[in-house]
Each structure stands twice: as C-alpha cells, then as structure tokens.
Amino acid sequence: MGEFHAGTTFISDFLQVVMYVAGGLFVFCGKIDLADFTAFVLYIGVFLNPVRRIISFVEQYQNGMTGFKRFCEIMDASPEADTPGTVDIKNVRGDIEFDRVSFSYDDGKQVLHDISFSVGAGKTLALVGPSGGGKTTICHLIPRFYEVSSGAVRIDGRDIREFTRASLRRNIGIVAQDVFLFNSTIYDNIAYGRPDATREEVERAAKLANIDEFIKSLPDGYDTIVGERGVKLSGGQKQRVSIARVFLKNPPILILDEATSALDTATETAIQKSLEQLARGRTTIVVAHRLTTVRRADEILVITDEGIVERGTHDELIERGGLYASLWSVGNKEAE
Numbered sequence: 001m002g003e004f005h006a007g008t009t010f011i012s013d014f015l016q017v018v019m020y021v022a023g024g025l026f027v028f029c030g031k032i033d034l035a036d037f038t039a040f041v042l043y044i045g046v047f048l049n050p051v052r053r054i055i056s057f058v059e060q061y062q063n064g065m066t067g068f069k070r071f072c073e074i075m076d077a078s079p080e081a082d083t084p085g086t087v088d089i090k091n092v093r094g095d096i097e098f099d100r101v102s103f104s105y106d107d108g109k110q111v112l113h114d115i116s117f118s119v120g121a122g123k124t125l126a127l128v129g130p131s132g133g134g135k136t137t138i139c140h141l142i143p144r145f146y147e148v149s150s151g152a153v154r155i156d157g158r159d160i161r162e163f164t165r166a167s168l169r170r171n172i173g174i175v176a177q178d179v180f181l182f183n184s185t186i187y188d189n190i191a192y193g194r195p196d197a198t199r200e201e202v203e204r205a206a207k208l209a210n211i212d213e214f215i216k217s218l219p220d221g222y223d224t225i226v227g228e229r230g231v232k233l234s235g236g237q238k239q240r241v242s243i244a245r246v247f248l249k250n251p252p253i254l255i256l257d258e259a260t261s262a263l264d265t266a267t268e269t270a271i272q273k274s275l276e277q278l279a280r281g282r283t284t285i286v287v288a289h290r291l292t293t294v295r296r297a298d299e300i301l302v303i304t305d306e307g308i309v310e311r312g313t314h315d316e317l318i319e320r321g322g323l324y325a326s327l328w329s330v331g332n333k334e335a336e
C-alpha cells in the first residue's frame, strides 16, 4: 500500500509540476496567453479527480477481495465427517483399551510407539512422567482429536472408529492442559458442558468446582464476558471453569490432564476432593506432575520418550525403586 500510494501521488503531482513549468515557459515565450494557461490549470484539476477516485476504488476492491477470500476459506473448510456405518455409542461402561497404538503428528515424528494398556470400567489410571513424553497425546486419542497411526483404541471392547465422534465426545469429560474458553459469558462457558442444563445445575457445578464464590463477586456475576480465550480470567480461574464444565457434563469417562496444576494448594485440595467424588464409579485417566494427586490410582503408568517404562500401583513402583520412585522422592524432599 505504501508503494502504491507513494507511486500514484508522485505521478499525479509530477504531472502538475510539469504543467506549471511547461505552461509558464509557453506564457513566457508568448506562445499562449495567460487565459489559456489558467484554463489548463483548471483542466488538470478536473482530469486528476476521477483518476484519484479510480485509485481509491482499486484499493477498496483489493481490501474487499482479500476479506472475501478469507471468508470463503472458512466456509469451504469441511467439518469432520463421520464415515458411513458408524453408530452412536450407547450405555458406556467405560472399559478403555489401547492395543499396540502408535501415533505420530503431521510432522512425522513418532510420539507413541506400540503402547498397550487397559483400564477397567470405574478404575483410575494415572499417567506420569517427564514433560514431552506423550501423556497429553494419549489423552487426545481417546476422544479422537487425532486418529491413531496404527493399532486401535477400544471402549467397551469396540474400536472407537466404529462410533460417531459426537456420541463419543458426549461420553467423555476432559479437563485439558490448555483450557479453551469462548468469548462469551462465564455461564455460557460452563453450560457448554451440557447446553440443556438449567441455571441451578450450572451453579451447582460451579460450587463443586469451587468457583461459585468468585463468579458471584464479579459485578456482572455469571454474565461476565470472559474475553477472547478467557483472557480476563487467571489460569486457575479458567481451570476451575473447565472443571465446572465436567461436573455439569457428568460423563462416564473422565480425562483430567493436569486439571489442578494452576491452583494454589488449598484450592487444589478442595477441588481434588470433589474430583475424587466425581471419579467414583467412572473410568478416569489422570495426568499429574504432582505425584501426591495420583497416589491412590489403581494403576500408574510412567511414560517417557521410550514409551511405558514402568507400571503398577504406587506401592509396587516405590518398592521397585525405578524412575517413579526417584520422582517421588524428589517430590517428597521438596515438600519437606
């Protein structure tokens, strides 16, 4: 735009300068008289006006077309379509099984290699391990945010690819590591967990997630707009809104990926208690760096770049004296 405007202004102004100089010379030499010269000065103004208008039209046209192209790109994006023959998943018991699952992101780097484990209905499985091991990736494979490269993920013994995505996701509650909030009211953001919920249900969920008091302290209460991606809330507040969503949704399968990592210890303990209540009778997958929160899990998997390096209950793993035991003792020393 800079080049375009500088260019066109330069040419039209240059034309005027040429006109004045040449006209001045002609008048000086007596080839034309002053009246003719004055007429030309007026003509040039009349001539340049429509040229300027065309230029600004070109600019508007370019702006409009780029906007229109972006609009078309969004409208043309095809939503995830279910393949024919998929059915709604019903009456979920909650057995989850990873059968020799391998997975790589689009960039080709293999993140999961030949991972197998299973969680019985109503049990709690914890995933721990160093950052970047693939814990979040495992969590994202269950609601089919990504498709496995090979192997299969099964729920109640059936491959999740046999189910429609919408029905699958209705049955899975996920508190993700990076919380996503819509630029709408807090109420809408919690109700997103179950859009047909009543006002009382939403408020009860907020109470369980320990955020009701905070919301009521805001001038607009539940109708406070949270801003793009929830920028007006703190990390812990966002996390609690997302936990409230899960309380409201009440799903048979629960995935908690660092669900309480951004909270202070007192709030964490309080929410941990309600989460434990929520987890009762549901299949739960917990990811946590603070090992005290996963201690009571039925099975703990230690995941590193090499895959599952250890598995067992807390006591078994401590006895084994491997990676988990060393992570545990580091955590404990810090606590002391």
Ligand SMILES: Nc1ncnc2c1ncn2[C@@H]1O[C@H](COP(=O)(O)OP(=O)(O)OP(=O)(O)O)[C@@H](O)[C@H]1O
Residues within 6 Å of the ligand: 105, 106, 107, 111, 129, 130, 131, 132, 133, 134, 135, 136, 137, 138, 177
């Ligand atoms: N969307 C993505 N595209 C490409 N690579 C990704 C993507 N998400 C994660 N990865 C890569 O996959 C690997 C595993 O990531 P993941 O998020 O599963 O780790 P994590 O175990 O959850 O770590 P943390 O404990 O830090 O949350 C990382 O090396 C990361 O670089």
Ligand SMILES: [Mg+2]
Residues within 6 Å of the ligand: 135, 136, 137, 177, 257
């Ligand atoms: Mg993660």
